[in-house]
Amino acid sequence: MSDMASAQTAAQHAAGELGEDTVQVTGSVPSGGETPQQRDAAKTIYEKSKAGRRAFMVPATDVPDTPLDQLIPGALLRKDPAKLPEVAEPELVRHYTRISKRNFDLDSGFYPLGSCTMKHNPRLHERVAALPGNSRLHPLQSDSHAQGALELMYNLQHALGEIAGLPHVSLQPSAGSHGELAGVLLTKAYHEDRGDQRTKVLTPDTAHGTNPATVTMCGYEVVKVGTNPDGGVDLEDLRAKADDQVACLMLTNPNTLGLFDPNIEEIAKIVHDVGATLYYDGANLNAVMGKSRPGDMGFDIVHFNLHKSFTQPHGGGGPGAGPIAVSERIEPFITRPQVVMAESSNGDGPRFELDYDRPKSIGRLRGFQGNYGVFVRSYAYIRSLGAEGLKEASELAVLNANYLLARLKEAGVAEYLPVAFDRICMHEFVLSGAPMKKDLGIRTLDLAKRLLDHGYHPPTVYFPLLVEEALLVEPTETETKETLDAFADAVADILREAKADPTIAQSAPYSTPVRRLDEAAAAKNPVVRQPL
Amino acid sequence: MSSYTAATQQDIEEMLAAIGVSSIDDLFAEIPEGVRFDRALDLPAGKPEQEVFAELNALAAKNTSADDEVSFLGAGMYDHYIPALVDTLTSRAEFLTPYTPYQPEVSQGNLQVMFEYQTAISELTGLPVSNASVYEGPSAVGAAAYLAKLANGRKRHLVSRGVHPHSRETLETLAVGYGTTMEEIPLSGGITDLAALKEMLSDDVGAVILQQPNFLGSVEDLAALAAAAKEHGAVVIASCDPIPLGILEPPGALGVDVAVGEGQTLGNRLDYGGPSFGFFAASQEHIRRMPGRIAGETRDVDGRRGWVLTLQTREQHIRREKATSNICTAQALNALAGVVYLGWLGKQGLVELGELLARRTAYAREALTAIDGVTALHSQPVVREFAVELDAPVEAVIARCQEQGVNPGYALGRDYPEFSNGLLVAITERRDRAQIDRLAEVLGSAIAAERGAVEVAG
Structure with missing residues (x-):
């Protein structure tokens, strides 16, 4: 029970420490030790169900009331209804409103989750996406009755192509991982079209996990490339592994360490010299919009995470979209349909069409035209910012990251949380908690959990794998200097506290709706649905 | 700026x-x-x-939305009414603006929604394990084929011609990566040809992929098809429309191993095709082969009930090249709309909705096939959609109807050359009897006018 005792002390401590900027976690922790949210035991909607309650009223049957088994053979009909909840509207609204408050969200607080670009989501975007002409447009509406949607998609294709420096864009992939799948399949189609069967794809050891996972799904062998002491691709290792069996190198630049690889031109040359393609994981594009273009760096295929650089509400993990831009040599294979513009002959102005006639296309990766609602939001963003605004967004994202890094290099922090690669970073940076673990006895996980008590969402932890006890911090351009200062102060406070008593952080958090959860037990005996 | x-x-x-x-x-x-x-x-x-x-x-x-015409378009996405509370709840910042619940202590709302959603999908499909959703329908079918490949490593996958053309094309695209081959099981009389399936089956078939109801609206006899596939040890995959599952026997009770589908009909907007969500449910034996996020129940250090992302050792961020899928996010916000919508319909409401659709669809099928120049494309049982053949060029007929403010449905010819003048007509609870009568009237006139035009031209 010593854990509980120290938890108690720490909870009191936390209550006193909550900063001005804290929104999510407010008020003092009561003497009983539990916050109101913690006392509010979790009940599911199924546990609030009572036979006979309802919200939905079915429209009257205005056609012959034929018994169902005369329409559909009884053997095909359901015997027992699905056990959906039985609740009235007030309970339904209250239930989901209450549990929503058990989430931390970007609107309420700082969310420096590295590699995820948690920038502000402008509310204009929700309004334009909800316009009936967008939200109530059926995906199989004829092209002539969907000209506004097709024009928007065409314009977005152009804008993304310009930002990437690659002329041909497919909006179809639904997420970054889906864009990667498209990219590796395009690579395969490209090589096979030349009668060239290749077997391997290179990924740096710093890569996002989606890169190697995608490679396997596409039937290639993953070959890892090392990282040099400056945090970039190890050129010697790359030269040694680049051969005529290599189909592609998948690279993120700036990479997952937040560093721009200054050898990118040489990397591109090595890859192209063996006939392979160069794939750009666009997760980190927010650093370089209008500053440097993947196409100019030598990349053949780029995916965009519209939910990152081009701001979508992250929705608790989706939806997003992962369009791709490709070079001329990849273009014949791009997914179909494509949105194309046809100049009219009678002077009516341009017409936009879905082009299915693409004989070398790899085909489809999903239904319909892609996540159009996401396109509307990102297009609104690009129209709001324009060329200058996009460039400024990247500049300020990089400025904010470097400023926060400078603040975290101050005495009291740097000796426990040194930056993994001491260079100017781009839009994010990686700290290592190894000295903190050794000298203070708290791990990166403990620091992350203690940040929750301070009202912050922690940075990404334990990624990239290359850095021991990694902490990947991405503040984004939409945060104020004051927020960055307060966050840096909170980190310093936690370290000072740990120096005095490491058990406080080790048992954190205290003020959240639940405290540390037993993940091992959840995985050992998975309970993935409510027993009914 | x-x-x-x-x-x-x-x-x-x-x-x-x-x-x-x-x-x-x-x-x-x-x-x-x-x-x-x-x-x-x-x-x-x-x-x-x-x-x-x-x-x-x-x-x-510039777009003609489902508010601007009386629309009978379906073919994978349907114009159901979305209750106001779905908008209210999905636009709450607490649901709208967080990311994947990496920090469960401050993501309990999101994780609980996933758990409740998984329960609802499990109930609908009759299968014990659901993930927290994937991108959308056809890619979910593609993901299911990959699960089959992981399960048995067999190279031949058989897919019914009754499966949505976009799903079939997605499967073809992915097969190049998976190292599998796709073969099509033909249709007979509007349903998957059981005899043809039996002839195609052998012990090298890894998966049999079906759709319920199929693309032509027919309710398939999944039990018979699944039984044939199971004799050869193939994984049986069914792509399902969740609304008809309110009245149809759930796939899990009929021998289906993996049930997937497009979730748009559950409280999500048409949005010109996305974003929506795909659902993905499977039998217990496949739990560690599932793609995507899964929420599981557990306790915190003080004994409080809570939820976490679980079975993460399947996933790309842990397993990298050995992961069961490269998918890293769900469609959490869309799945939230789904579970709120299902809660709104409730246990009885989903059944009543299905019954209403079946009756109105039967009425519409009768009304349309009574028109001179319209015949039923098949006579199979249907729930919410049916196919007819026109004795006139279908694209021209659709254009004439649209001029009258009615969108009569989807022209089948692009995907099914054998039904070059086929029309697929979808019914939702928003299409009442008066609108169906108007469709019959407008369609009849359009066909007559088109035939007249052909005669004049001839």
Whole structure:
């Protein structure tokens, strides 16, 4: 029970420490030790169900009331209804409103989750996406009755192509991982079209996990490339592994360490010299919009995470979209349909069409035209910012990251949380908690959990794998200097506290709706649905 | 121009000083000169919110939405009514703006929604394990085929011609990567040809992929098809429309191993095709082969009930090249709309909705096939959609109907050359008897006019 005792002390401590900027976690922790949210035991909607309650009223049957088994053979009909909840509207609204408050969200607080670009989501975007002409447009509406949607998609294709420096864009992939799948399949189609069967794809050891996972799904062998002491691709290792069996190198630049690889031109040359393609994981594009273009760096295929650089509400993990831009040599294979513009002959102005006639296309990766609602939001963003605004967004994202890094290099922090690669970073940076673990006895996980008590969402932890006890911090351009200062102060406070008593952080958090959860037990005996 | 940023000139100067550089350009010095972008992007200048609104409003107004005509379009996405509370709840910042629940202590709302959603999908499909959703319908079918490949490693996958054309094309695209081959099981009389399936089956078939109801609206006899596939040890995959599952026997009770499908009909907007969500449920034996996020129940250190992302050792961020899928996010917000919608319909409501659709669809099928020049494309049982053949060029007939404010449905010819004048007609609870009668009237006139036009031209 010593854990509980120290938890108690720490909870009191936390209550006193909550900063001005804290929104999510407010008020003092009561003497009983539990916050109101913690006392509010979790009940599911199924546990609030009572036979006979309802919200939905079915429209009257205005056609012959034929018994169902005369329409559909009884053997095909359901015997027992699905056990959906039985609740009235007030309970339904209250239930989901209450549990929503058990989430931390970007609107309420700082969310420096590295590699995820948690920038502000402008509310204009929700309004334009909800316009009936967008939200109530059926995906199989004829092209002539969907000209506004097709024009928007065409314009977005152009804008993304310009930002990437690659002329041909497919909006179809639904997420970054889906864009990667498209990219590796395009690579395969490209090589096979030349009668060239290749077997391997290179990924740096710093890569996002989606890169190697995608490679396997596409039937290639993953070959890892090392990282040099400056945090970039190890050129010697790359030269040694680049051969005529290599189909592609998948690279993120700036990479997952937040560093721009200054050898990118040489990397591109090595890859192209063996006939392979160069794939750009666009997760980190927010650093370089209008500053440097993947196409100019030598990349053949780029995916965009519209939910990152081009701001979508992250929705608790989706939806997003992962369009791709490709070079001329990849273009014949791009997914179909494509949105194309046809100049009219009678002077009516341009017409936009879905082009299915693409004989070398790899085909489809999903239904319909892609996540159009996401396109509307990102297009609104690009129209709001324009060329200058996009460039400024990247500049300020990089400025904010470097400023926060400078603040975290101050005495009291740097000796426990040194930056993994001491260079100017781009839009994010990686700290290592190894000295903190050794000298203070708290791990990166403990620091992350203690940040929750301070009202912050922690940075990404334990990624990239290359850095021991990694902490990947991405503040984004939409945060104020004051927020960055307060966050840096909170980190310093936690370290000072740990120096005095490491058990406080080790048992954190205290003020959240639940405290540390037993993940091992959840995985050992998975309970993935409510027993009914 | 706005970049939604707050840095003042003074902030910038103070920050640069703290960093120890003299200009923002210094921060980009690592970018080699050869790849520095030294001109402005060729994009229009940014503009104020009200002007962006005006531009996008004008673009949206060029589209003919389901509010602008009486629409019988379906073929995978359907014009169901979305209750207001779905909008209210999905636009709450607490659901709208967080990311994947990496920190479960501050993501319990999101994780509980996933758990409740998984329960609802499990109930609908009759299968014990559901993930927290995947991208959308056809890609979910593709993901299911990969599960089959992981399960048995067999190379031949058989897919019914009754499966949505977009799903079949997605399967073809992915098969190149999976190293599998796709063969099509033909249709007979509007349903999957059981005899043909039996002939195609052998012990090298890894998966049999079906759809319920199929693309032509027919309710398939999944039990018979699944039993045939099981004799050869194939994984049986069914792509299902969740609304008809309110009245149809669930796939899990009929021998289906993996049930997937498009979730748009559950409280999600048409949105010209997305975003929506795909659902993915499977039998217990496949739990560790599932793609995507899964929420599981557990306890915190004080014994409080809570939820976490579980079975993460399947996933790309842990397993990398050995992961069961590259998928890293769900469609959490869309799945939230789904579970709220199902809660709104409730246990009885889903059944009543299904019954209403079946009766109105039967009425519409009768009304349309009574028209001179319209015949039923098949006579199989249907729930919410049916196919007819016109004795006139279907695209021209659709155009004539649209001029009268009625969109009669989807022309089958593009995907099914054998039904070159086929029309697929979808019914939802928003299409009442009067609208169905109007469809019959407009369609009849359009066909008559088109035949007249052909005669005149002839």
